[in-house]
Amino acid sequence: MMDTDLQKLIEVISIDVFGKPFLHVSRFNSRLRTTGGRYMLADHSIEINPLVFQKYGMEELVGVIKHELCHYHLHIEGKGYRHRDVDFKELLRKTGSPRFCKVLSERNQKRLALHLYKCVACELEYKRRRRMDVRKYRCGKCAGVIMEM
Template identity: 75%
Template sequence: MTNEELQKLIEKISSDVFGKPFLHASRFNSRLRTTGGRYMLSCHSIEINPLVLNIHGIDEMIGVIKHELCHYHLHIEGKGYRHRDEDFRELLKQTSSPRFCKPLSDESPKRIIYHLYRCLSCKLEYRRRRRMDVRKYRCGKCAGIIEEMQTVK
């Protein structure tokens, strides 16, 4: 699907579902990573992640377009267009628009790596996501010397 076809699709959905015209630009944006689309407040344009179409198909993309059009029309009308606003939630229900996009990656969440430290005096263990310089810190319980034990996945 090209940007021109996307523009026509958004204009058609806007007039059919909302009964209002979409008068601004739309395009695909492959740099979007975690979201299916976004509405740009400054220029009133809508950007859609092409992965939505590639992974989930046209029906999911239409849902994302309807979601972004809810932001668009409410913002243009001066009503509450944010996710937490009652106007936005009500328009989502009226238009059967999804509140969230389906996940765009098949990867499971990355496992967190912990660094394990232990006090030499009281044997209290510390797990940290980031490494720490053991020369700068002492044990919070007994003020003993801390040593790095291992990295835990």
């Protein structure tokens, strides 16, 4: 997919989903690492990470485009366009746009790795993102010994 195809896709989605035209420039930006796309306040352009389309396909790309168009249309109208604003959250819900995109870099996926621990006595399972020293801790339910799975 080229920048011209992306421009046409964004224009079509803007009319179909929002009922308003997208009148500015869009492009792929391969320097984006952790985000699916971004809306530029200064020139009203939208940049999309090409990994979104390569890794997850058209459905995820459309979701990222709808998310960025929420920023775009709300900013143009002078409403709350930031992630924390009520207007933005309502428009996301109304248009079915995702709040976050899927993980793009392997570095972020490693951070999501879970460590599994289990109590020897009551068999309660503990899922942790960080490793813990099982010699220092006991089960919170029965005070039993915890072992790593």
